Amino acid sequence: MAAPGENLRINGDRLWDSLMDMAKIGPGVAGGNNRQTLTDADGEGRALFQKWCEAAGCTMGLDQMGNMFARREGTDPDALPVYVGSHLDTQPTGGKYDGVLGVLGGLEVIRSLNDLDIKTKHPIVVTNWTNEEGTRYAPAMLASGVFAGIHTQDWAYDRVDAEGKKFGAELERIGWKGDEEVGARKMHAFFELHIEQGPILEAEGKDIGVVTHGQGLSWTQITITGKDAHTGSTPMPMRRNAGLGMARILEKVDEIAWSHKPHAVGAAGHIDVYPNSRNVIPGKVVFTVDFRSPDLSVIEDMEKRLKVEAQKICDDMELGVEFEKVGGFDPVEFDATCVSAIRNAAERLGYSHRDIISGAGHDACWINQVAPTAMVMCPCVDGLSHNEAEEISKDWAAAGADVLFHAVLETAEIVE
Ligand code: HGY
Ligand code: MN
Ligand code: MN
Numbered sequence: 149m150a151a152p153g154e155n156l157r158i159n160g161d162r163l164w165d166s167l168m169d170m171a172k173i174g175p176g177v178a179g180g181n182n183r184q185t186l187t188d189a190d191g192e193g194r195a196l197f198q199k200w201c202e203a204a205g206c207t208m209g210l211d212q213m214g215n216m217f218a219r220r221e222g223t224d225p226d227a228l229p230v231y232v233g234s235h236l237d238t239q240p241t242g243g244k245y246d247g248v249l250g251v252l253g254g255l256e257v258i259r260s261l262n263d264l265d266i267k268t269k270h271p272i273v274v275t276n277w278t279n280e281e282g283t284r285y286a287p288a289m290l291a292s293g294v295f296a297g298i299h300t301q302d303w304a305y306d307r308v309d310a311e312g313k314k315f316g317a318e319l320e321r322i323g324w325k326g327d328e329e330v331g332a333r334k335m336h337a338f339f340e341l342h343i344e345q346g347p348i349l350e351a352e353g354k355d356i357g358v359v360t361h362g363q364g365l366s367w368t369q370i371t372i373t374g375k376d377a378h379t380g381s382t383p384m385p386m387r388r389n390a391g392l393g394m395a396r397i398l399e400k401v402d403e404i405a406w407s408h409k410p411h412a413v414g415a416a417g418h419i420d421v422y423p424n425s426r427n428v429i430p431g432k433v434v435f436t437v438d439f440r441s442p443d444l445s446v447i448e449d450m451e452k453r454l455k456v457e458a459q460k461i462c463d464d465m466e467l468g469v470e471f472e473k474v475g476g477f478d479p480v481e482f483d484a485t486c487v488s489a490i491r492n493a494a495e496r497l498g499y500s501h502r503d504i505i506s507g508a509g510h511d512a513c514w515i516n517q518v519a520p521t522a523m524v525m526c527p528c529v530d531g532l533s534h535n536e537a538e539e540i541s542k543d544w545a546a547a548g549a550d551v552l553f554h555a556v557l558e559t560a561e562i563v564e
Contacts, residue, residue, distance in 0.1 A: 152557040154496045156264065160546030163256040167545065170196060170236070170252060171244040180536025181244055185237035185279040186214075186318035193236045194324055197251065197276060204258045206274070209333075210326025212301060213291035214278040214319050217333065220258050222271040223563045228336035230268075230560040231519070232257060232552065233275030235511060239283055243538020245343045245528070245545070251276050253341040253549040257556050268560035270336050277511040278319070284309045286436070287367060287475030292511035295331045296518045298477075310420075335519035337486055337559045340512040341552040342523060343540055347531025348504060355547045356494040356501035357525030360487055362513045363411070363442040363505055366451050367475030369418075369434065370397065370458060373468035376423060376431035391421055391430035393467045400457040401437050404450050412441040413507075414450060442479050442505050480506075480513045486522030486559070493554030494524075499547050508533070524551045 173193045174183025183189045194216060198208050201218035209217035219229065234250025254274035261268070277295075282288025285307040293299045305316030319325045344350075349357050374388035398416055405414030415438055422432040439450040455471055462469040494501035504525060506513075512523050526548035529539040 151492065151496065152554045152562065154498070156553065156557070158256045158260045158546065158549045158553050159263070160542055160549070162259065163252060163545055163549055164542045166200065166252045166255065167244060167248060170248055174238065176241055176536045178241070178536040180538060181238040181242045182240050183236065183238045183242070184240060184284045185281065186284065186315065186322055188322065190237055191322035191324060194276065197236060197255070200255055201258070201274060204255065204262060206258060209328055210324065211295075211328035211330045212326055213294050213304065213330045214324040214326065215291050215295060215330065216276040218255070218258070218274040220261065220272045222268050222560065224269045225271070227270040228334050229271040229273045230556055231273045231275050231335045231338040232340070232556050233277065234340050234342055235277045235280030237279055237281050239281055239534050241534070241536050242281075243533055243536060245538060245540050246345065246533050247280055247342070249343055249526070249540070249545060249548065250341040253545070253552050256549050257553045260553060266557070267563040268557065269563050270560040272556060272560055279315070280511050282475060285315050288509050289511050289514050290315070292514040296514040297331055298514055298517070301330055331518070335515070337483070338512060338515045338519050338521040339486065339490070339552055339555055340510055340521070340523045341548050342510055342525055343528040343533060343538070344504070344525045344531065345508045345528060345533035349502070349525065349527035350529065350531060352502060353500065354502045354527065355499040355544065356551055357504035358487060358491045358494065358501055359506050359523035359525055360482060360503045361442060361505045362480035362482070362510065363440050363507060364444055364447050364479040365475065365477055365509050366439045366447050367473070368437045368451065368454060369472045369474045370437060371432070371434045371470045372462060373432050374430065377429045379427045379429055382429060387429055388466055389429050390433045390467055393462055393465050394419070394433045394435055396461045397458045400461070401454065404453050404457070405439065408441060408446045408450065411443070412439070412446050412450065414439045436474060440507070444478050477509065477513055480516050482512070482516055482522040483520035486520050486555070489555040489558050490522050490524045490551060493551040493558070496554060497550050499551065522555070524548055524555065
């Protein structure tokens, strides 16, 4: 199969302008974004993405989880399409590039093919996956998980946010619930461009990360019950302080992750304290422990030790404790042929690159179960992400999109 010529490049200025225009929708308070899934801002971002795709000559498909599919026809309508995409939803204090670079990088591939009047045998489909972040509705990668048959659609529709609003109702409310059956689409391959969200590429001066694997993830929600009481008049021996129990457990979470250095990680990002009043001893806390590692046996060991240690701490403190697994996926190995297409593209284009394991979870981790899948990463400043100060350079964005362009072209087969 003919490889694309090394001079074939995307339009970096146009990609950057689109990133900046999308960033205006659902702005944060510190220069980033708060465009959480199924909010009105999410709906606005979807509408802008659809407008751009239609202006680029694509037809838009929409499935029952709100996943969007912008299709550019190939010369062989029966050939399975090459999919390319990521997510437009953001964290509450998110950056402008997490997910968005992958969706608009895919759109830039289409725009560049149009500019260059290149035809491909396989159709190409740019995808926006609903609720990748898993903030408002756990778990992360929810809609790509339904697409890959990991979760049922009914279970996904019943997920509730902190205000008790159901996923299915909110998807309907913003007007982005489609008719297509989720997962009915078959793919020739799937590629996802994403910022690294870690420090390795920048530290090593590499333009491109060739993602060979994704580390696994485990989310355990823990509910501790003690007794609300007055912080002033309740003697220390009488207290059943759920907040203190959580603090001791979080110390153990850190200890457990460090015991598997250098790769394992652990923390709790979601913490709800009840009644969360300055002069009431917390009678209840609910928090989610996030453990990750490239090694499944390490994840299983961390989950097991967490339960044993948390149960012991709560028993000693006469606190109640419940555990619920609210998210997780095993470590992922991406498709060797797709990974080679990305590595070859970086070589051909003269970009410095290195193989890398993704520290964050991505929709590609689930799609990898139903189609040949790989990812390409670009560096981000100080490795910072899930922070409004998330930043990349225009050159990094263009290099990542160039590599995506070549990998997609090689897989979709240029028709001379
Ligand atoms: O949690 C993750 O790794 C992803 O950012 N949703
Ligand atoms: Mn992401
Ligand atoms: Mn993210």
